[in-house]
Amino acid sequence: MPITYKLYVFKLSLWAAVPRLLIAERGLEGIQEIEIDLSKGENYSPEFLAINPHATVPTLEVFRDGVRTDVLTDSISVSEYLNKLSGPKTEVPRPTDQGSKLLQRMHGEADVGNPLFFTSGTREELEFKKSIVVPFLEGRVEAWQEYRTQAPEHGQLYDHNIAQTQQLIGFYNGHADPSPLFAMNANQWKLGAEFLDTVESGLGNQGEYLEGPSYSLVDVHFTPYLFRLVAVKNELVFENRPKLKAYYDRIQARDSFSIFH
Numbered sequence: 466m467p468i469t470y471k472l473y474v475f476k477l478s479l480w481a482a483v484p485r486l487l488i489a490e491r492g493l494e495g496i497q498e499i500e501i502d503l504s505k506g507e508n509y510s511p512e513f514l515a516i517n518p519h520a521t522v523p524t525l526e527v528f529r530d531g532v533r534t535d536v537l538t539d540s541i542s543v544s545e546y547l548n549k550l551s552g553p554k555t556e557v558p559r560p561t562d563q564g565s566k567l568l569q570r571m572h573g574e575a576d577v578g579n580p581l582f583f584t585s586g587t588r589e590e591l592e593f594k595k596s597i598v599v600p601f602l603e604g605r606v607e608a609w610q611e612y613r614t615q616a617p618e619h620g621q622l623y624d625h626n627i628a629q630t631q632q633l634i635g636f637y638n639g640h641a642d643p644s645p646l647f648a649m650n651a652n653q654w655k656l657g658a659e660f661l662d663t664v665e666s667g668l669g670n671q672g673e674y675l676e677g678p679s680y681s682l683v684d685v686h687f688t689p690y691l692f693r694l695v696a697v698k699n700e701l702v703f704e705n706r707p708k709l710k711a712y713y714d715r716i717q718a719r720d721s722f723s724i725f726h
């Protein structure tokens with residue numbers, strides 16, 4: 466019975482990088498990747514909402530003989546699933562109890578990579594990011610307005626997103642006092658920094674990964690997380706965190722890291 470897969474991703478997405486990284490680590494083949502452009506709000510199309518009501522990537526659909534038998538709607542379950550598939554390289558170690566806690570926190574209160582990208586902490590950062598963030602957000606607003614007429618059953622969701630996003634755009638366009646945005650950014654960074662401190666204190670001195678000598682599933686999640694924080698808070702990520710810096714050098718040297726290039 467032929468089994469086929471559709472993996473919905475977005476190249477710039479933090480969490481969609483988890484399955485992409487795992488596929489590269491394990492040399493898995495035959496998984497069809499479908500690009501969902503978040504900057505055009507494609508994850509909110511009525512068709513995609515029918516697949517994943519959370520409107521997030523990654524999402525994995527599994528088909529047997531062309532009939533969909535499974536749909537996995539978050540990076541933890543998608544990566545657990547892909548890790549069990551047979552492939553050229555054996556599965557990466559699954560999380561221990563301690564690793565699971567780290568994973569839950571990374572996806573819970575410390576899930577700050579996206580908010581840190583879309584908010585700014587200072588006027589300089591605001592000015593610097595404006596030309597990237599505003600078109601991205603405007604593209605989404607346009608899509609929601611369009612979908613609103615096509616799929617009135619999701620009207621409340623689209624209206625909520627439009628209002629929230631227009632408020633964010635207002636900070637960048639100088640239509641609103643940016644202090645609340647700066648406060649939000651500071652709070653997100655505080656949570657992220659506390660998480661990095663936990664990682665720093667848990668890393669060994671001998672060049673290990675998060676769960677010991679092997680690159681594990683927890684590392685597969687933490688790699689894009691760290692890559693994103695480096696992109697948005699480069700100067701602060703490794704300050705007083707020498708083990709984390711050595712760890713980052715180590716993961717960058719892995720072949721799978723090329724998915725970020």
Ligand SMILES: N[C@@H](CCC(=O)N[C@@H](CS)C(=O)NCC(=O)O)C(=O)O
Pocket residue numbers: 478479480481503508520521522523538539540541572579
């Ligand atoms: N906890 C979820 C989070 C997924 C998530 O937030 N993905 C982002 C991209 S990194 C997304 O799709 N956001 C929807 C949006 O931007 O509208 C997971 O691990 O899959």
